Amino acid sequence: MTDSAVGELLAEVTDLGLVRGGRVLFESLSFAIRAGELWQLGGGNGAGKTSLLRILAGLSRYGFDGWVSRAEVPLYVGHQAAVKGLLSARENLSWHVSGGCVFPDEQIEQALQRVGLCGFEDTPSHALSAGQQRRVNLARLFLSDTRLWLLDEPFTAIDADGVSELQDRIAAHVAHGGAVVVTSHQPLHVDHAVHHLSLDGARIP
Template sequence: MTPQLEAVDLACERDWRMLFEHLDLQLAAGDMLQISGPNGSGKTSLLRLLAGLMRPTSGQILVQGKPLAEQRGELARLLLWIGHAAGIKDLLTPEENLAWLCALHRPAGREAIWQALAAVGLRGFEDVPCHTLSAGQQRRVALARLYLDSPPLWILDEPFTALDKQGVAQLEAHLAHHCETGGMVILTTHHTLERKPSGYCELNLGQWAA
C-alpha cells in the first residue's frame, strides 16, 4: 500500500544532544504506529517532526511521496494533531472550543459538535466554561475532535492522560476503528493497549538512539 507519510534517515538534536538518528518509518492507510522508548528519547520530538511542527536535524519527511516542505497544505488536510496538553481555551465552553478549533480546518455545525461531546461523555457540559472542568474532562474536550469529520491521520501525544478506565477503553476502540476503516494513527502512550488494529506496529526509539 502506498505510504502517506514517510521518514527517511531522520535525525533530531535538542539542546546539543542527538536524540535519535538514521530513523526510517512509513505509514499507510490502516496503520497504527506506537512510538515508545525511555523518557528523554525523543518521542514527543518525533511526533512534532512528523506533524511538521519542527524541522529535523537531518533526513527528510515525505507526504505522499513528496518532501514535507512542498506539501504543507496537503499535510494540513491530512493531519489532526493533539498534543500532551489539552490545548483548549479555559474561558470558552466545550462547544465554543470545538467550533474554534474546527474553524481552522474543517468547520462543524452545532449538532455535530454536541454529538462529539456526547461521544466522550460530556453531554450536559456543552456550555460550561472549561476552567470549571476537571483535567480529565478538559482532555475529553480535546479528544472530541476525533469524533467530528476529521482528517485521516491522527498524531496523538499521550492521548489517554487523565482519562478514567471507561474513557480509556472507549478511546482505544475508537482509535482501532479509525484504522480499521482506512485511517492512520501515530501515538505515544505509557498505557498498554488492549485493542490493536491489524496494522499496529511499535517503534522503540531506544533502538535509534545516537
C-alpha cells in the first residue's frame, strides 16, 4: 500500500507472444503492472484478451513465448460465473473454492447488499437470473483482500446501475493500492488514469 508515484510491482510480462490456430495474436508484448494502476485491455473479438488474462492469472502455463512473473496469486473473474446452482448465494461465497480464508457472515451479507442481492442471500442460485448469478460472483470483489484483480468482461449481463457501482469499486480498489486489469468493450468511467492496451495492433493477419 504505497502512495509513491511508482507502485510496487505486482505482475510483469516480458516478451510475451502467443500463436493460436496459425495466427499470431500478439508478440513481444512487455509491460509491468504496478500497485495503483488500472489497465484496460482492448481489442476486437478473438484478439486474445481472454488468452492474455489467463496467462496473467497463471491458468495457461504452456503454449506461449515469454515470461510472466507475479508477486501473488491474483483474483480472477472469468466468463463463467463459477456459481453453483444448488448452493445459495451465501453458501457460494462462504464456501468458495478459492477462499483459503473463511469470511464472517456479516461481511458476506454486506458484500451481497453492495451487489444488490439483498433478500436473495438464501435463495438457491439456480433460481437467480444470469445477471444475478454474475453478481454473486462479483460480490467476491467486495470481500477480497487480494491486490491484483484480473476481470474478464465483468460488466456482461449487469445492468447500468450495477456497472457504475462496479466501476466505483474498481476505482476504490486502485486508489487503495491495488491493481486491476479489465477487459471490456465499454469505456470505463472512473476518475483514475487508465492504461490502455490494445491487442488489435499487435495482430498480424
